[in-house]
Amino acid sequence: HFELINVPVVNAFASPGGLVVTFSQLMLYAETESELAGVLAHEIAHVTQRHITRRMESSMEDVIPILLGTLALAVATRGEGDGAQAAMASGMALMQQRQINFTRENEHEADRVGIQTLAKAGFDPIGMGDFFARIGALHRTGGEKPPEYLMTHPVSTTRVAEAKARADKLRKGTQLTSTEFKLMRERLRVITSTDLPALVRFYQEARRSKEIDPAALDYGLALAQSRIGDHRAAHQSLERLAKEDPHRLSYQLALAETERAARDFDAADERYARLLEERPNHRVVSIAFARSQIERDGQAAGRRAVDTLRPLMSQYGDDPSLQQLYARANELAGDKVRAAEAYAQAYFLRGKYEDAMRQLEQTAARNDLDYYERARIDAQVAEWQPIVLRERRRAEEDERG
Numbered sequence: 001h002f003e004l005i006n007v008p009v010v011n012a013f014a015s016p017g018g019l020v021v022t023f024s025q026l027m028l029y030a031e032t033e034s035e036l037a038g039v040l041a042h043e044i045a046h047v048t049q050r051h052i053t054r055r056m057e058s059s060m061e062d063v064i065p066i067l068l069g070t071l072a073l074a075v076a077t078r079g080e081g082d083g084a085q086a087a088m089a090s091g092m093a094l095m096q097q098r099q100i101n102f103t104r105e106n107e108h109e110a111d112r113v114g115i116q117t118l119a120k121a122g123f124d125p126i127g128m129g130d131f132f133a134r135i136g137a138l139h140r141t142g143g144e145k146p147p148e149y150l151m152t153h154p155v156s157t158t159r160v161a162e163a164k165a166r167a168d169k170l171r172k173g174t175q176l177t178s179t180e181f182k183l184m185r186e187r188l189r190v191i192t193s194t195d196l197p198a199l200v201r202f203y204q205e206a207r208r209s210k211e212i213d214p215a216a217l218d219y220g221l222a223l224a225q226s227r228i229g230d231h232r233a234a235h236q237s238l239e240r241l242a243k244e245d246p247h248r249l250s251y252q253l254a255l256a257e258t259e260r261a262a263r264d265f266d267a268a269d270e271r272y273a274r275l276l277e278e279r280p281n282h283r284v285v286s287i288a289f290a291r292s293q294i295e296r297d298g299q300a301a302g303r304r305a306v307d308t309l310r311p312l313m314s315q316y317g318d319d320p321s322l323q324q325l326y327a328r329a330n331e332l333a334g335d336k337v338r339a340a341e342a343y344a345q346a347y348f349l350r351g352k353y354e355d356a357m358r359q360l361e362q363t364a365a366r367n368d369l370d371y372y373e374r375a376r377i378d379a380q381v382a383e384w385q386p387i388v389l390r391e392r393r394r395a396e397e398d399e400r401g
Contacts, residue, residue, distance in 0.1 A: 002040070006192050010135065012039050014046040024192050031134070033181040034118070034127025041114035041121070042128060049113060051106040112166065119170035126171060129164035182213045183250050186220030190227065200224045215241060223254060231262035249275070253288060260292050268292050281311045287325065294328055302332025320349035337363060337373050341380070353388045357381070 007023040014020050020043045022036075030036040045051075111128065119125040193199045203221035206212045212220075218237050226234035235258050242251040252275055259268035272289035279285055286308050293305035306329045309322070316322050327342030340363040348356035363369075364377050 004188075008192070012043055014043040014051075018047045020044060020047070024188055027185060027188055028192075029134075030131065030185075032124070032127060032130070033177040034124040035131040035134075036127075036181070037121065037123040038114065038118055038125075038128030038131050041117040041123075042110045043114075044117060045110035045113035046106065049106075049109055051110065115166045115170065119172070124171065125166070126164060126168070179213075179215060179245075179248075180250065182216035183219050186212070186216045187223060187250075190220055190223040193224070196224050196228045200228065215245075219250070219254065222258070226254075226258045226261050229261075231258055234258045235262070249279075249285075253284065256288060256292070260295060265292060265296050276308075283312060283316060286312055287322065290325060290329055294325070294332060297332065299332060299334055302329050302334070305329035306333050306335070306338075317345070318349060320346045323349060337366070337369065341377065344380070348384065353384070353391050357384055357388050360384075 001017075001019045003019065003021045004027065005021060005023060008025045009023050010026045010029050012020070012022045012026055020040060022039065026039060027036055030039070115125045115128055118128060190196070190199065200221065203212075203217055203224060206217055207214075207221075218241055222234040222237040222241075225231075225237075235255065238251055238255045238258060242248070242255060245251060252271060256268045256271040256275075259265070259271065269289070269292060272285060272292060275285045276282065276289065290305040290308045293301040293308070306326070309326045309329055312322065313326060323342045323346040327339045327346060330336075330339035330342060340359055344356045344359035344363070347353075347359060360377055360381050364374070364381065369377070
């Protein structure tokens with residue numbers, strides 16, 4: 001599972017369960033699609049090679065005997081003077097060194113396996129080495145504190161050289177960076193910007209200096225202009241891009257987004273309807289159309305949003321944002337029970353188990369539920385109750401200890 005989150009640092013990590021998280025600044029820092037893919041391939045390797053599980057097991061095996069030995073030395077010196085402090089320091093240093101050694105082995109294996117994955121996927125395998133080299137250069141020119149990525153993924157000149165040597169053996173030609181990657185990188189730049197007027201000026205200056213791909217530059221500029229209220233200029237730029245590349249979904253969605261921002265819902269809905277006709281039940285288009293209906297407000301708009309989102313729920317129901325959107329659509333449509341159930345699902349998926357259970361219990365207390373609604377809610381309460389009770393016990397133990 002892959003997530004891109006808005007955190008302004010250059011980093012990525014894999015976690016137990018196969019979740020690979022990329023921070024927004026890393027995608028903005030990557031110069032080519034292969035560099036970003038190289039980072040993802042590296043993190044995928046951490047999962048497939050069971051590095052996370054092995055690290056947890058190794059830590060448990062190391063920590064207990066080292067701590068016992070440290071404690072024994074401290075007792076021998078009766079906890080007094082330099083002897084006890086030296087014992088504690090040596091024990092902690094040994095644990096830290098064991099972890100560093102284990103991490104280095106993991107990193108080299110993730111490089112080797114990741115580069116193979118990168119090449120098999122059709123990307124330029126040199127992208128991983130190129131990213132390592134530039135992140136190292138960022139450290140040398142960025143001051144005393146190293147970038148977040150280097151703190152979790154130590155990079156040396158030897159590691160960079162080895163990565164590039166492996167990549168040369170697998171390279172089958174230069175893989176070009178796709179237009180879509182360039183567009184999405186500029187979209188991310190706009191979405192994460194904290195100073196949109198300054199970003200507009202940046203794009204305008206970049207147009208003169210030709211520092212950014214022209215299509216990506218115009219796309220990013222249009223998105224930024226739309227967000228500061230210059231809808232007319234944004235729409236004109238996007239129309240020009242769409243005329244040159246009429247089948248690119250990113251341009252059509254940006255046009256509809258600009259029309260919504262300008263409160264021209266009829267034009268936006270007409271565009272969404274055409275896109276859904278071409279791509280039935282497309283996740284991104286369906287969600288955008290549903291948001292447009294919710295912005296329109298009113299029961300009829302709510303029903304259209306529900307009808308659009310319902311086909312997605314069986315496949316993407318584990319997305320809390322989608323559950324919350326579905327809840328709001330049902331609320332507008334007048335189905336308070338379905339809305340309450342979807343809100344409860346959104347709470348639960350975000351780890352707010354008590355709020356989720358409370359939402360369902362309050363809904364179950366209604367006296368206007370039909371047989372199917374009550375059966376559905378009772379079944380969900382029964383499924384969640386063991387989890388909620390477990391979390392309550394855990395919270396109580398944390399408070400006591």
